[in-house]
Amino acid sequence: MTASHGTALITGASSGIGAEFARQLAAQGYDLLLVARREERLRALAAELQAQHGIQAETLAADLSADADITRVEQRIAAHGNITLLVNNAGFNVPGPLTKIPFERALEMVQLHVVATMRLTRAALPGMTARRSGAIINVSSGAALVPLPGSATYNATKAYLNMLSECLSLEVGHKGVVVQALCPGFTHTELTETQGMKEAGLDRLPRWMWQTSDAVVAASLRALRQPGRPVVVPGLHNRIMFAIATFPLMRGPVRQLVRRMMR
Numbered sequence: 682m683t684a685s686h687g688t689a690l691i692t693g694a695s696s697g698i699g700a701e702f703a704r705q706l707a708a709q710g711y712d713l714l715l716v717a718r719r720e721e722r723l724r725a726l727a728a729e730l731q732a733q734h735g736i737q738a739e740t741l742a743a744d745l746s747a748d749a750d751i752t753r754v755e756q757r758i759a760a761h762g763n764i765t766l767l768v769n770n771a772g773f774n775v776p777g778p779l780t781k782i783p784f785e786r787a788l789e790m791v792q793l794h795v796v797a798t799m800r801l802t803r804a805a806l807p808g809m810t811a812r813r814s815g816a817i818i819n820v821s822s823g824a825a826l827v828p829l830p831g832s833a834t835y836n837a838t839k840a841y842l843n844m845l846s847e848c849l850s851l852e853v854g855h856k857g858v859v860v861q862a863l864c865p866g867f868t869h870t871e872l873t874e875t876q877g878m879k880e881a882g883l884d885r886l887p888r889w890m891w892q893t894s895d896a897v898v899a900a901s902l903r904a905l906r907q908p909g910r911p912v913v914v915p916g917l918h919n920r921i922m923f924a925i926a927t928f929p930l931m932r933g934p935v936r937q938l939v940r941r942m943m944r
Contacts, residue, residue, distance in 0.1 A: 687765030688737075690714040690758065692745060692801070695722035698820060698865070699770040701894040703730060703738075705902060711766065712737040716754055718744045745771050745797040746789040755804040763812075767805045769798040769842075770820040774835045787834045794838035799845065806853060813857035816905050819846050821862040823914065839864075843912055850911035863901045864914045866892060892916050 689706045693699035695717035703713055707730040715723045720742035727738035741757055743750035758764055772794055775782045802817055809815025824832060825839035846862035853860065892915065900915035 686711045688712045688714055688761065688763060689766040689768060690716065690754075690761075690764050690801075690805070691768040691770060692716045692754075692797070693771030693820075695719040695726065698894050698897060699768070700726060701898045702768050702770060702818075702901075705895070705898050706766070707734040707736050707738070709902075710734070710736065714739045714741065714757065714761065714764070716741045716743050716745070717771065718742060745801075746793045748792075751797050751800050754801060758801065758804040758808075762808060764805050764808060765815050767801060767815075767817045768820065769801060769818070771797065772820065774832070776831055776835075778831055779833045782834070790834050791838055794835075795841050798842060802845070802849070806849075806858065809858045810853055810856045815857070816859040816861070817846075817849070818861045818863055818901055818905070821846070821864045821912075823864050823866045825862075825864055826914075847911045854908075859905055859908070860911060861901065861904060862912045863897070864912060865897045866914070866916055866918070 686709060689702075689711040691699050691702050691706070691713065694703050694713075694715040696719075699717065703715060703726060707713060713727065713730065713736065715727055715738060717723050720740065723740040723742065727740050730736060731738050741754060743754050745751055745754065758767075773790065775786045775790065779787070798819055802819075805815070805817065809817075819842040821842040822835075822839040824836045825843045827836075829836055843862045843864070846860045849858075849860040897915045901913055904910050904913040
């Protein structure tokens with residue numbers, strides 16, 4: 682049996698990057714508290730990881746776009762009292778111009794990416810700072826770094842995660858808590874297989890631009906051991922692309938290029 686490193690709470694844990702965080706953290710010896718909407722998937726993953734790694738895995742079915750369910754997770758964090766790693770991973774995207782996507786879905790995106798992340802982080806931090814140890818990973822996106830038409834709400838909410846993580850890193854880093862915004866580029870998950878994502882043209886992107894979930898998660902967990910990296914961009918090709926795109930003199934040309942590509 683693997684010695685436990687404490688308990689990791691992972692939101693959006695039923696698939697994609699969230700499920701991969703669960704697998705890699707279980708292999709490292711973390712007990713798990715898995716949160717997502719799809720309870721059957723959570724239970725199956727928990728059973729698999731308990732059998733494979735000898736860790737403890739609890740599940741909590743919750744929709745974090747709903748206030749009541751955010752409150753339930755906050756209460757579980759308070760009751761547990763010893764969450765050593767919080768992975769705010771739950772998220773989704775509805776591609777399209779701001780005035781064309783359903784208003785309710787845009788609000789759900791803000792609630793899930795911004796409000797839920799802020800509230801769960803606020804619930805977990807007191808215990809971490811009191812113990813002077815712990816970590817928070819906010820799964821952001823490369824979209825937080827580059828403006829894209831047809832993705833205004835998604836990009837803006839992910840940019841919030843980056844700034845939240847950088848500010849919190851300054852607030853609590855000296856108290857032993859590591860805060861990271863993880864900014865993957867194009868990553869193969871169930872999200873990218875949806876009809877809306879295909880209509881956005883993701884299936885036409887070259888293969889070299891894509892990463893797997895296991896590579897993204899491995900890069901994130903490695904970076905936790907490297908102090909002073911509040912924003913992590915996995916993949917050399919992504920770091921080069923985003924460095925060019927965010928260089929002040931390149932912002933104008935990049936915006937023009939994006940407009941032409943979107944046409």
